Amino acid sequence: MCSKLLFFLVITGFVTSSATDDVYMPYIVHMDTSAMPATFSTHEHWYESLVSSIGSSRGKPPRLLYVYRHVIKGFSAMLSGSHLQQLQAMPAHLATHPDSYGTLHTTRTPSFLGLNKQTGLWPAGKFGNDTIIGIIDTGIWPESKSFDDKGMPPVPERWRGACETGVEFNTSNCNRKLIGARSFSKGLKERGMNISEIYDYDSPRDFMGHGTHTASTAAGSPVCGADYFGYAKGTAVGMAPMARVAMYKVLWATDTFESAATDVLAGMDQAIEDGVDLMSLSLGFPQTPFFDNVIALGAFAATEQGIFVSCSAGNSGPHAYTIFNGAPWITTVGASTLDRGYAASATLRREGNDTTEVLGLSFYPESILIFDDPVYYGKGNTTKEICSSNSLDASEVAGKILFCSYSNKSDAFTQMDEANRTSAKAVILVTDFGPFFRPSDFYFPAVALGLKDGEIVKDFMTKIVNTTVDIKFQITFSDQKPAPQVVYFSSRGPYRITPGLLKPDVVAPGVNVLAAWMPNREAAVAGSDYLVSDYRLLSGTSMSSPHVVGVAALLRAVHPGWSVAAIRSALMTTAYTTDNTHGPILDMTTGVAGNPLDYGSGHIDPNKAMDPGLIYDLSVQDYIDFVCSLNYTQEQVRIITRRSNYTCTTSNFDINYPSFMVILYNNVSTQTFKRVLTNVQDSPAVYHAVVEAPIGMNVTVEPQALSFGPKGSTQAFTLRVEVDLGGMRPESNYIGNYGHLSWIDKEQKHVVRSPIVSAFAP
CATH class of the missing domain: 2.60.40.2310 (Immunoglobulin-like)
Structure with missing residues (x-):
């Protein structure tokens, strides 16, 4: 097999209020559609009439933004405070919420998950053939080899989507793999955000890389020879490589990196209209009641249409009650580690050719020659040993390999900065921070040793004055233990909105995942040089959700009659809770056994999920009964269910x-x-x-x-x-x-x- 994020959108909460000022801003409006007069042929015409009928004594007139056909019964519009008061006085009005904005919330993974070309879920599910995955994200880089359609059959006739034109994007950018691409930015633009070539492409083209990465993780075509600057070499391939991708760009790289709730809701609405089979969102809103949360609303409508929705659990761990996207009709996914590690080797040599070799963590993105280079170690001087800030003399260190002892007074980042300041050729540092390093941390040639190996090296060098070292970077190994672990940033349960429902549901790979990237966007830094790559290692629950939606696509291909709940159940009841040392899955933060509040039912096992027994x-009615148990008002339940005549067969929280x-x-x-x-x-x-x-x-x-x-x-x-x-x-x-x-x-x-x-x- 051939085989590259850490983003999670957090958006400020909705506020339900009757505005009294004349601030002109976007609102999401919920309507009682049963009150539509018979004179109107469509809801859209009715909404247009309502908005145009609102009087305005001064300022801008009200203006319709989006009409929502699936996710809610209603629309979004630009309104002033006086407009809103008039709208709220109408009998058909249910509720109005101001728009909300926010900022942003990663391949060996197929083999780590047990996916094999000859046996199991991959061939049984025909690699996801003809399933359609909607990705709600930052757009897509269509030229990436991960979206090559070679060998794919024609686009399914049931597909109703389109490939829209825009800045550096046109219909020819779509093919039999990338079958649809749209963008949604009306709400953001109305706030005065500058979407242009300076900040972003006003089109489905990805400027930030996040959407390209998540889409290729879920359904990327096989790409041989992919790597991250010499690390993780192999074939990059998505979970469902024969699945189709439809991108809905709702997140924008403006000067403040924001997205509007109106746009997210419009993207989900369009995905349902276009006919996606599954949907993945690596973003989220605050933990507000379901009638206030656009992803919960959109996912309910999608589930009703039989669309499987996977969402990232959030990157707010490791504390309790930090889960996002915890509605029971959403499959909520936390992040875990892989068994693949990245390293550099250091071979130290002293008089008489006595040597010792250690392996340390490194992601330094360049291959530099370090052979028989002298090591500088300030032994006998505690300040110099630990390489604290401004403690070293550049005339002594320049051109040498710096060794820094462990200290709780000088962290690894300070030591790396000190090596850079003194013009050291490279640095060997000792730290207990190892599992928490990110690839972007290694802008300088550095080898990070654990405490045990650090003591071995320190003892080796203490006895002899003239020590030299050979260092080799760009080492990848695939037997890292223990794995998986629950990563420190992964949000944990219970879910604050409905704590009686265990979330997350499962965990999936979310650390240093190799997936597609844009060739014109920074992928790494080496010194003062910005490096580019077609693939990148990134981490976050953003990476976990597309893994699950890709596996769900495979399950749907094997079991086309399964409901959304059946797919989620199969993933949950076959998940495992032991690592590759046969011990319990550990919490990376504490180093002790994790628990279901960390990992839910456990780590996904795709092949077992194919045959859960x-x-x-x-059913949708079960979800309605669940909502009925939450002490919501009648209007609030109507907002979620989009029904004026919904029925609670029972008020049942225990679904x-x-x-x-x-x-x-x-x-x-x-x-x-x-x-x-x-x-x-x-x-x-x-x-x-x-x-x-x-x-x-x-x-x-x-x-x-x-x-x-x-x-x-x-x-x-x-x-x-x-x-x-x-x-x-x-x-x-x-x-x-x-x-x-x-x-x-x-x-x-x-x-x-x-x-x-x-x-x-x-």
Whole structure:
């Protein structure tokens, strides 16, 4: 196989208020469409009439921006405070929210995930053939080889999308791989943002790189010989390399790097209209109620149309209650590490050819010759040993290899800066920061050693004055242990809006992922030189979501009749929680075992997800019943469901989700869950329950065995959790206890596993 971010859009929250001033700004308006007079043939004509009928004593007239056909019942418009008051007085008006703005929120991954050309999910799913993935992001660089359509069949006839023209973009930029590209910027422009060639392309073309990277991660065509300046050499390929890509550009590199909620909503609305099968958003809004969150609103409408929606969980970890995009109809994805590492080797030599060799972390993007070069080490002088700021004499250090001892008073970045200031040829530094380095940190030739190897080198050099070293950069290895780990920045549960629903759902690769980049945009820095590349290593939950949406495309190709909930359930119940040392998945921040608030059900396992045995299914009505349980007003429920005559069959917060969450508060420590499992095997089967529960958590399951008929048959069960609160106190991560429920068939071929978690209320 041939085989390159860290962005997460955070946007300020909606405010619902009756404006009294005459500030002219964009608003999102929710309408009761059942009140549309019969004289209007379309909602659009009705909205145009309503907006034009609003009087204006002074200033600019009201103006329609977008009409939303799927994500909400309503439109967005430029309104003043007096316009808004008139609109709110109309009987058909439900709610209005001012537009919101914000700033921004990465291949060995196919093999790490077990995807193989000969067996498993890849060939079974025909590599995602003819599935259409909508990417809501910063645009796309269509010339990238990752979007080459060689060998792809004609575009599916069901596709209703288009390839729009704009600055340095036209219809010829689309092909059988990139089948659609649109951009949405009305809301941003109305705020006076300058979208031009100086800051961005006023078109679907990507200026920032984020959208190109995420799109190629999800569905990039195989590209041999890809690398990041000599690191990660191989074939770059997306999770679903035969899937189609449709880009919806909603995020812009203006002078303040912002996006408008009106534009995000318009992009999702258009993706539904165009006929995408799946949608990925590596961006998010603050943790506001679902009726205030445009991604939650758009994803609900998409789910209703059978469109799978994957979203990044956010980069606000490692603290509890930091999850974004936690609605139950969204698959929420956290970030984990890979088993691939990047390094430089240092071979130290002293008199008599006595040598020692160590391997240290490095991403330095150039191959420079360091052979038998002298090492400078200020032994005997603590200040010089640790290379603190301005501690060294450039006349002593220039042209040599600087060695810096570990110190909690001089961090690795200070030491690298000191090496640069004194014109050292390279630096070998000792640090405990290793896992947290990013490729962009290595602007100077540096080898970062861990504490143990640092002591070996220090001891080696202490005994002999004249030490020399050979350094080789651009080393990649694929057996890094332990892996995966939950990365420090990945947002953690519980989800503040609905803490009784465990989020994230799963984790997926999100650290140093190699994916497509733009050849005219900085990819690395070496000294004072800015380097460019077609592929780049980047990190973030932004990278995790496209991994999951790509795997979901493969599952949809294998099981075209599966619902959105079935796909998510298969991913969750087959996820694993052990690393490549056979120990528990670790939390990178603490170095100890993680828990479901960190990784949800676990790390995705695509091949197992193809054959989960049983699934927890959900219908749109289940989601409506869930919303009905949230103490929202009738109007707020109507905003989410887009129905004037919605029905709550029951007010049920305990929906048929593949995880179990008990929130501990006011001495409440017991909860009963009701679930229904569906057989997705081709034959009848019998499953029995196996519970793993820690001391202090008592779990009972009734019945203990489930006998399923043919494919599609269902069985219900009840799970009761009792938590002993004696001596328990909320800790920094808020977790109380956790265990697992597994349903295992007689042949032990299928293990349908769900986490059971107790956590303290915030």
